[in-house]
Amino acid sequence: MNILILDGTPAGDLMGARVAGELCSVLKAKGHETEHVLLREKEIGHCRGCFQCWLKTPGVCSIDDDNRELVAKHINSDMVIALTPVTFGAFSPELKKFADHLIQTISPFFCTVNGETHHRQRYDRYPAFVSIGWLPGPDALQEEGFRHLFYRNTINFYTEKDACGILYTGMSDGEIRESIASVLENAERGKFAAHVTSAPKFQLSATAPVPVRSATLLVGSPRMAKSTSASIGGYLFGKFSEQGVRTETIQIYKIFENPDKMSRMLESLDHSELVVLAFPLYIDSIPAPVLETLRAIAEYRRAKASGGRFAAIANCGFIESRHNENALASCAAFAREAGYSWMGSVSIGGGEGLVHGKPFSELGGPAIPYKKNLDMVAHALASGKTVPDDARRELAKPFTPEWLYRAIGSYGWRKQARRNGVQKEIGARPYAAAV
Numbered sequence: 001m002n003i004l005i006l007d008g009t010p011a012g013d014l015m016g017a018r019v020a021g022e023l024c025s026v027l028k029a030k031g032h033e034t035e036h037v038l039l040r041e042k043e044i045g046h047c048r049g050c051f052q053c054w055l056k057t058p059g060v061c062s063i064d065d066d067n068r069e070l071v072a073k074h075i076n077s078d079m080v081i082a083l084t085p086v087t088f089g090a091f092s093p094e095l096k097k098f099a100d101h102l103i104q105t106i107s108p109f110f111c112t113v114n115g116e117t118h119h120r121q122r123y124d125r126y127p128a129f130v131s132i133g134w135l136p137g138p139d140a141l142q143e144e145g146f147r148h149l150f151y152r153n154t155i156n157f158y159t160e161k162d163a164c165g166i167l168y169t170g171m172s173d174g175e176i177r178e179s180i181a182s183v184l185e186n187a188e189r190g191k192f193a194a195h196v197t198s199a200p201k202f203q204l205s206a207t208a209p210v211p212v213r214s215a216t217l218l219v220g221s222p223r224m225a226k227s228t229s230a231s232i233g234g235y236l237f238g239k240f241s242e243q244g245v246r247t248e249t250i251q252i253y254k255i256f257e258n259p260d261k262m263s264r265m266l267e268s269l270d271h272s273e274l275v276v277l278a279f280p281l282y283i284d285s286i287p288a289p290v291l292e293t294l295r296a297i298a299e300y301r302r303a304k305a306s307g308g309r310f311a312a313i314a315n316c317g318f319i320e321s322r323h324n325e326n327a328l329a330s331c332a333a334f335a336r337e338a339g340y341s342w343m344g345s346v347s348i349g350g351g352e353g354l355v356h357g358k359p360f361s362e363l364g365g366p367a368i369p370y371k372k373n374l375d376m377v378a379h380a381l382a383s384g385k386t387v388p389d390d391a392r393r394e395l396a397k398p399f400t401p402e403w404l405y406r407a408i409g410s411y412g413w414r415k416q417a418r419r420n421g422v423q424k425e426i427g428a429r430p431y432a433a434a435v
């Protein structure tokens, strides 16, 4: 077999080298042709969320860097093996940076799989997928999150063979090798993704409610102020201001690559009693720059006494809001690791279709019931309470029938491709047998 190893080990993580070493020796003994790519050494820009890889240069990312060559190799491999420390129950930012670019390997058009919305295949076949993560020791919630993410990824990327394994840093080299060998055997046999159909449930804060005096909104979308994330988060924060809460908004994409701005952001969070992250779903999870920022916050807070509260708002492209549940569980895992009280989350499906890049306060029609429920969320969070169950449930409902959303969405993609003069190429397979 022709196998591509996508190694998402961050600098300084010694377990990554041990896992990669054992994996390569197992694969060599089996006679496979293997390429090991240490992602942190590659030049890969962050996905800009521009959809040009669907609507301007179908199948090819607008960023001309190593992501293109790696996507070509990815699609032409028999098997892709991802290596990563389990980070908030998900991938490392180093691995996620590449994974976000996989959007160019699927079609913009919608279909249904297991009764829920997904994208159609761009290519006839996708590689078998193996995901190997490691943790310092057993952690039931993070492990469940990692396996659930893996399962979600195998649906979106149409794998015919797959398996997922979790290792612990205390394992001997022999144990690591044995564990890897058994994961590979499972993947060679066929589909092994256990149907982990729900994301782990993290405990909400049970501390007595104390009204919030200051709150920070972290917007985690490359579209920044024009994003659905900023629109929904901005509406909530407008309500906070009306209730006398001092508010601040920080665009993660403006600061995460600048060490000075990043350290100013970390210090400013010390003075915030509530932090709310608003972000789009990228490949079933949190976008890479947002993960990187969360990791930096958790590291910064490790040396400090815990305190403060954290909540999250996710919006996704598919109409069913449940696609967001894994990413929101990651946010809860982050809160636990960073010593924040977890105040709960808001999950919104079909974000693009609902918001159209407009400020939420200006929207009418289907947005009206959302406003009523966001008002309830704002009131609860500002009073120091968790996100109310009723409001969460209402906000998670689709704003239009699923079939109608899929039909209008697919029409919209076709219209934009026509405007760009690429309607005939929209299903292009630029990397089919390119390597």
Ligand SMILES: Cc1cc2nc3c(=O)[nH]c(=O)nc-3n(C[C@H](O)[C@H](O)[C@H](O)COP(=O)(O)O)c2cc1C
Pocket (backbone or CB within 6 Å): 047, 048, 049, 050, 051, 100, 101, 103, 156, 221, 222, 223, 226, 227, 228, 229, 230, 279, 280, 281, 282, 283, 284, 285, 315, 316, 317, 318, 319, 323, 350, 351, 352
């Ligand atoms: C790289 C990339 C990956 C995405 N992956 C998913 C996904 O797995 N599931 C989903 O429902 N939507 C996905 N989307 C769609 C976005 O979540 C959606 O467009 C969202 O409304 C964007 O919000 P924003 O304006 O706040 O960035 C993806 C978009 C991009 C650019």
